[in-house]
Amino acid sequence: MSIYDQIGVRTIINAKGPSTRLSGGFLDPDVAAAMAEAATYCVEMAELQAGASKVLAEYTGAEAGIVTSGAAAGLLMGTAACIAGLDPIKMSKLPDTRGMKNEVIMVRSQRNFYDHAVRGAGAQLIEVGLPDRYAGAGVRDCEAWEIEAAITPQTAAVFYVANGNSQPSLPEVVKAAHAHNVPVIVDAAGQLPPVSNLKRFIAEGADLVAFSGGKAIGGPQSSGILAGKRDLIMSAILQHLDLDIYWEQWAPPKEFIDKSRLPGAPHHGIGRPCKVGKEIVVGLLVALKKFAAESDDQRGERLGRHIKALHAALSGLDHARVQVNAGRIPSLEVHVAKDAPRSALDIMIELEKGNPSVHANPSRAKQGIIGFSPWCMKDGDAEKIAARLKPLLRY
Ligand SMILES: *Cc1c(COP(=O)(O)O)cnc(C)c1O
Numbered sequence: 400m401s402i403y404d405q406i407g408v409r410t411i412i413n414a415k416g417p418s419t420r421l422s423g424g425f426l427d428p429d430v431a432a433a434m435a436e437a438a439t440y441c442v443e444m445a446e447l448q449a450g451a452s453k454v455l456a457e458y459t460g461a462e463a464g465i466v467t468s469g470a471a472a473g474l475l476m477g478t479a480a481c482i483a484g485l486d487p488i489k490m491s492k493l494p495d496t497r498g499m500k501n502e503v504i505m506v507r508s509q510r511n512f513y514d515h516a517v518r519g520a521g522a523q524l525i526e527v528g529l530p531d532r533y534a535g536a537g538v539r540d541c542e543a544w545e546i547e548a549a550i551t552p553q554t555a556a557v558f559y560v561a562n563g564n565s566q567p568s569l570p571e572v573v574k575a576a577h578a579h580n581v582p583v584i585v586d587a588a589g590q591l592p593p594v595s596n597l598k599r600f601i602a603e604g605a606d607l608v609a610f611s612g613g614k615a616i617g618g619p620q621s622s623g624i625l626a627g628k629r630d631l632i633m634s635a636i637l638q639h640l641d642l643d644i645y646w647e648q649w650a651p652p653k654e655f656i657d658k659s660r661l662p663g664a665p666h667h668g669i670g671r672p673c674k675v676g677k678e679i680v681v682g683l684l685v686a687l688k689k690f691a692a693e694s695d696d697q698r699g700e701r702l703g704r705h706i707k708a709l710h711a712a713l714s715g716l717d718h719a720r721v722q723v724n725a726g727r728i729p730s731l732e733v734h735v736a737k738d739a740p741r742s743a744l745d746i747m748i749e750l751e752k753g754n755p756s757v758h759a760n761p762s763r764a765k766q767g768i769i770g771f772s773p774w775c776m777k778d779g780d781a782e783k784i785a786a787r788l789k790p791l792l793r794y
Contacts (some may be wrong), residue, residue: 404526411756412780415711416614416772419469421758423620424775430617430686437681446681448636451653453628458691459608463655464626466612466680470588471516473609473635474558475623478503478520479669480607480634481556482624487665490638494521494669496600500555503584506541506567508533509560513586517558520669524558525549540557540566547575554581561587561600573604582606588623591615592727593695598703599666607631612679615774618686619679633657639669639675676707695727703729705773705781714783717792733769739792743767746791750784757784 417424453513455464467473483489508530510641527549528541557576585605590596600608612622616761706729718739735743744764750757
């Protein structure tokens with residue numbers, strides 16, 4: 400009996416990959432063991448985050464970093480840092496940004512539902528650029544000069560969502576922003592692997608970068624990283640930590656939080672609801688170490704075994720074509736034929752309903768394609784998936 404059976408909850412086969420809706424991925428036993436051990440002690444959270452900062456700095460190339468309760472939490476606190484700086488009065492007013500720099504510039508084609516985290520800090524998004532290429536009407540997207548033209552004395556930051564197609568390139572955006580002393584925040588939540596991307600965005604000039612801990616890194620579901628400039632990280636942690644303490648009593652590590660630069664201790668800030676437990680911090684750090692120690696090729700090979708097994712198990716599938724996509728992390732697609740007994744979406748709904756419940760990637764279901772990702776698959780899952788899928792494609 401699993402711990403989930405005891406509360407009447409099904410476990411699922413997750414062939415969609417780590418997503419919040421499906422409880423992230425699962426933990427490597429070393430990560431789970433580290434979290435269990437961490438949970439049996441108490442520590443001072445400022446000291447723990449200062450220790451984490453050194454590790455995160457090493458892996459990202461940034462000056463400092465903190466473990467957050469997810470990439471989105473990192474975006475909220477990173478934006479709050481750009482707005483409030485080291486001013487405790489401003490910190491205590493957020494998300495009310497009256498009288499502060501509160502504009503965050505963002506390329507229109509990069510808008511997505513995670514930018515709610517940026518708006519949640521009290522920022523007003525200033526959209527720039529015309530995504531011609533998405534409409535098929537033209538070839539261009541936003542250009543760096545358009546970002547630069549949108550910068551005003553009210554600009555707190557430029558927010559950049561990294562992915563393979565982001566336009567303009569990050570170095571161009573950084574150049575435009577830094578010419579006016581405006582920091583750049585990068586959402587790189589899903590940009591791992593390659594492992595080299597841990598350092599890439601800071602190397603390209605980002606002032607802050609947010610990663611998910613619960614995606615490829617393999618950390619706890621509710622973990623993330625915010626790394627960047629020392630002052631911005633100091634602001635972010637000040638708006639996150641529980642500061643129910645007398646000034647005289649408060650003794651955070653100086654290189655992380657320099658009290659001499661503050662008129663007094665801030666009150667609980669806008670990041671306080673994004674609480675991070677000690678076991679989350681430790682779990683993320685152990686997971687990060689393991690993630691960085693495995694090469695991209697090794698990872699591709701390890702995860703690719705599940706795709707090979709699924710491919711083999713799906714032989715003889717009716718009314719569909721199976722396609723394996725090589726690439727950094729191999730994946731598999733089932734292209735459902737027009738004459739199949741059910742549509743791709745109906746098949747996915749059936750797979751999810753049954754037992755074992757199987758979740759695949761629905762992003763192209765409307766085009767007749769069921770996607771399978773190996774990230775969260777376990778040995779034996781391939782055969783179980785095939786056994787559920789095959790009858791659904793038969794009359
Ligand atoms: C997943 C994702 C997030 C959110 O990450 P969490 O760690 O779940 O908070 C933010 N932005 C992008 C682009 C993402 O893919």
